[in-house]
Amino acid sequence: MGEVLVITSGKGGVGKTTTTANIGTCLAMMGHRVVLVDADIGLRNLDVVMGLENRIVYDLVDVAHGRCRLRQALVRDRRFEGLFLLPAAQTKDKTAVTPEQMRELCQELKKNNDYVLVDCPAGIEQGFRNAIAGADRAIVVTTPEVASVRDADRIIGLLEASELRDISLVINRIRPKMVKKGDMLDVEDVIEHLAIELLGIVPEDELIIISTNKGEPAVLNSHSKAGEAYRNISKRILGEDVPFMNLDESPGFMSRMKRLLGFRTG
Amino acid sequence: MLEILSRIFGKEASQASKNVARERLRLVLMHDRLEISPQIMEALRDDIIKVITNYLVIDEGATEIAFERGKNSMALVASIPVLKMKRIPQKKDTG
Numbered sequence: 001m002g003e004v005l006v007i008t009s010g011k012g013g014v015g016k017t018t019t020t021a022n023i024g025t026c027l028a029m030m031g032h033r034v035v036l037v038d039a040d041i042g043l044r045n046l047d048v049v050m051g052l053e054n055r056i057v058y059d060l061v062d063v064a065h066g067r068c069r070l071r072q073a074l075v076r077d078r079r080f081e082g083l084f085l086l087p088a089a090q091t092k093d094k095t096a097v098t099p100e101q102m103r104e105l106c107q108e109l110k111k112n113n114d115y116v117l118v119d120c121p122a123g124i125e126q127g128f129r130n131a132i133a134g135a136d137r138a139i140v141v142t143t144p145e146v147a148s149v150r151d152a153d154r155i156i157g158l159l160e161a162s163e164l165r166d167i168s169l170v171i172n173r174i175r176p177k178m179v180k181k182g183d184m185l186d187v188e189d190v191i192e193h194l195a196i197e198l199l200g201i202v203p204e205d206e207l208i209i210i211s212t213n214k215g216e217p218a219v220l221n222s223h224s225k226a227g228e229a230y231r232n233i234s235k236r237i238l239g240e241d242v243p244f245m246n247l248d249e250s251p252g253f254m255s256r257m258k259r260l261l262g263f264r265t266g
Numbered sequence: 267m268l269e270i271l272s273r274i275f276g277k278e279a280s281q282a283s284k285n286v287a288r289e290r291l292r293l294v295l296m297h298d299r300l301e302i303s304p305q306i307m308e309a310l311r312d313d314i315i316k317v318i319t320n321y322l323v324i325d326e327g328a329t330e331i332a333f334e335r336g337k338n339s340m341a342l343v344a345s346i347p348v349l350k351m352k353r354i355p356q357k358k359d360t361g
Contacts, residue, residue, distance in 0.1 A: 179284075189287075193295055
């Protein structure tokens with residue numbers, strides 16, 4: 001019996017879909033059977049981020065309404081053994097599926113897979129209620145901005161109210177240079193307010209845009225800092241104790257000089 | 267000139283932006299989280315009255331308890347008309 005994780009945020013554009021694609025790909029890379037479910041009915045994106053948009057035949061709504069069997073709607077990712085996508089419908093809206101149908105669907109998917117990752121739509125209406133209906137765990141994605149942290153706080157409240165208590169946080173798009181300059185909220189500022197377990201910190205990374213352009217999740221790129229962060233997050237989901245990444249990747253002038261002169265810099 | 271100077275010594279000026287964000291976040295969350303449901307507000311009111319009536323006789327019907335929002339703070343403001351003190355037996359120290 002597998003586990004259902006919902007990736008949610010409240011606010012749009014903070015990286016839910018990117019997070020879902022990367023964690024899912026990485027878990028599959030590590031040999032697990034994974035299904036990615038795009039719960040954003042009417043605005044499907046996960047297929048594009050995964051590079052599977054040309055292979056969709058049926059979608060989640062077709063499955064929920066019995067127009068096809070679940071197995072027929074799953075798009076197999078040819079890059080990995082055991083990675084599948086259940087795409088959202090593009091022409092329906094969020095009311096096309098009920099929380100009850102989503103719960104059944106998740107139950108069904110759990111039977112034959114290790115991890116079911118549900119990419120939740122932005123907002124707190126029915127799309128959100130659908131996405132969390134069958135979840136065992138929730139990953140809340142936020143960026144270090146007031147609006148995004150505020151929405152994350154609201155989402156955490158709603159998750160707790162619906163008895164989903166295993167909630168952890170991914171702080172996305174941290175810019176270490178701006179944090180250092182005091183121009184961006186840092187990790188401590190965010191967790192201090194949200195008071196939930198930190199699952200990972202993902203630095204802003206241009207390679208994410210390139211990987212999205214190509215439809216190849218950044219975890220596949222060994223040069224991507226964000227990809228590395230997502231690999232760490234995936235290991236933590238599996239229960240490994242992985243230290244948080246040191247984001248000070250670009251040493252300042254002084255430490256560069258010190259290094260040139262042969263001093264050791266921590 | 268001033269701009270160049272402030273850019274050179276820009277650290278303190280820009281330090282503010284994170285601190286501004288932090289303070290705004292704190293306030294916005296405080297406001298959001300105080301969107302308490304009427305049921306919880308009622309329970310809070312009842313609990314407060316229960317504690318106070320251990321010591322005072324109050325006019326429960328005229329008691330008002332509400333949150334008041336200031337610009338930088340939030341307060342729980344209660345108006346509780348006191349009718350009289352209760353005579354509370356002094357507890358002896360039993361050691």
